[in-house]
Amino acid sequence: MPLLVIYNPVCGDSTAKSFFEASVLPRLESGGKVVDEIAATESPGHAGKILVDFVQKHQGSSGEIVVVLGSGDGTLNECITTLSSAQLTGARAGAPPRVVFVLVPSGTANALYSTLFPPPLEGTTLDAAYRLKSVESFLAGSKTIPITLAITTLSSPPSTRKRPQARISAVVVSTCLHASILKDSEVLRKEMPGLDRFKVAAEQNSKTWYNSSVKLLPAAVAEVVQIYDPSTKTFVDHPESDEEDPIVDIYGPFAYFLATVNVDRLEPAFMISPLASQIPPTEAVCDLVIVRPFCSPIVSSDTPETRAAFVKTLWAVLGAAYRNGSHVDLKYDAKGEITTEGDGPSVVEYIRCGGWEWIPDDEDEKAHFLCNDGAISTIEKEGRAVCSAAAPQDNSGFLVHV
Numbered sequence: 214m215p216l217l218v219i220y221n222p223v224c225g226d227s228t229a230k231s232f233f234e235a236s237v238l239p240r241l242e243s244g245g246k247v248v249d250e251i252a253a254t255e256s257p258g259h260a261g262k263i264l265v266d267f268v269q270k271h272q273g274s275s276g277e278i279v280v281v282l283g284s285g286d287g288t289l290n291e292c293i294t295t296l297s298s299a300q301l302t303g304a305r306a307g308a309p310p311r312v313v314f315v316l317v318p319s320g321t322a323n324a325l326y327s328t329l330f331p332p333p334l335e336g337t338t339l340d341a342a343y344r345l346k347s348v349e350s351f352l353a354g355s356k357t358i359p360i361t362l363a364i365t366t367l368s369s370p371p372s373t374r375k376r377p378q379a380r381i382s383a384v385v386v387s388t389c390l391h392a393s394i395l396k397d398s399e400v401l402r403k404e405m406p407g408l409d410r411f412k413v414a415a416e417q418n419s420k421t422w423y424n425s426s427v428k429l430l431p432a433a434v435a436e437v438v439q440i441y442d443p444s445t446k447t448f449v450d451h452p453e454s455d456e457e458d459p460i461v462d463i464y465g466p467f468a469y470f471l472a473t474v475n476v477d478r479l480e481p482a483f484m485i486s487p488l489a490s491q492i493p494p495t496e497a498v499c500d501l502v503i504v505r506p507f508c509s510p511i512v513s514s515d516t517p518e519t520r521a522a523f524v525k526t527l528w529a530v531l532g533a534a535y536r537n538g539s540h541v542d543l544k545y546d547a548k549g550e551i552t553t554e555g556d557g558p559s560v561v562e563y564i565r566c567g568g569w570e571w572i573p574d575d576e577d578e579k580a581h582f583l584c585n586d587g588a589i590s591t592i593e594k595e596g597r598a599v600c601s602a603a604a605p606q607d608n609s610g611f612l613v614h615v
């Protein structure tokens with residue numbers, strides 16, 4: 214079984230190289246593993262190329278490829294995206310191998326790793342043993358789980374006759390505030406290498422609402438779109454989705470619109486889609502977290518004043534996400550104040566579905582940004598983004614050691 218080690222020396226706090234030399238490589242050796250190739254990434258996009266070259270070089274082996282990956286979610290995405298779209302040749306043509314990742318969290322947020330291995334309470338330092346959990350699973354030959362992919366197609370208006378562009382995500386696909394934060398935080402990365410840059414970028418975008426129309430599509434087995442009901446703490450059929458007519462149309466303005474696959478959090482403590490682990494899905498789905506200001510009983514117009522006043526609600530949602538994902542149970546009282554009591558409307562619409570379509574309002578420039586695992590794309594004017602969750606095939610696809 215070919216074994217490749219890749220690490221990104223500049224991600225997170227730039228300690229991947231020293232951690233691999235001091236801990237990961239010695240542990241692989243003492244665990245009896247022979248590494249075929251060790252590579253440090255040299256530039257954005259390099260990880261994917263290293264993986265594709267390795268897959269081609271080892272085309273004689275029919276089984277799976279194991280990749281010990283020291284990075285954050287962005288480099289993991291590059292590996293998945295590049296291999297998924299590679300034109301493999303020789304024995305590999307049309308038959309990409311199964312790739313099993315052994316993750317060594319080295320990035321800023323490490324969403325997938327911290328979902329699979331929830332970290333100890335805040336304030337505790339993450340020691341080497343914590344960072345080696347996936348490695349230990351690999352050495353012990355224990356469990357692997359498949360990675361669901363969210364495949365987003367960005368379409369241009371039909372008149373341009375351009376080919377749609379596909380984007381693959383293993384963690385998050387978002388628009389609205391989250392996409393704006395990721396876009397702006399990249400500019401701040403140099404001066405703020407830690408998680409603080411996300412908070413600064415959030416402040417910068419807190420008063421923006423986004424105009425778009427959305428279609429929610431059911432998952433294959435569920436057949437209907439599901440929505441979380443805080444009073445029963447279960448998913449129920451969305452009131453506008455049934456087997457006859459399962460597609461749900463919803464309209465903006467939106468303050469928050471984010472879909473996850475595989476994860477219940479985007480940072481160790483930011484549990485934005487907690488139901489992914491509390492009520493685990495049984496098929497490939499997206500968990501969607503939506504905040505629409507007009508769901509509040511006291512918001513009925515879009516003005517600079519209503520936007521400014523709504524910031525408090527948005528922060529309450531995001532703050533509760535940092536407290537064990539408790540935002541999913543927040544409701545409005547009759548005065549529009551947030552509460553956990555009563556039977557007022559939910560502040561957050563938490564949807565479980567097979568996919569969704571985002572059709573931004575042409576005039577709303579910021580509604581055109583889309584984030585896939587941290588990478589930002591711009592949807593063309595009069596274009597749209599269509600996202601669907603896909604389970605891996607039997608002999609190909611991506612897995613992770615847990």
Ligand SMILES: Nc1ncnc2c1ncn2[C@@H]1O[C@H](COP(=O)(O)OP(=O)(O)OP(=O)(O)O)[C@@H](O)[C@H]1O
Pocket residue numbers: 221222223224225254255256257258259284285286287288289291319320321322323324587
């Ligand atoms: N040698 C390199 N020099 C500059 N950039 C690199 C290099 N190698 C990889 N990259 C880029 O570094 C970026 C950040 O990597 P990654 O997403 O893995 O970590 P992160 O952003 O720190 O963590 P997370 O995604 O968990 O928040 C990726 O977009 C990748 O393209």
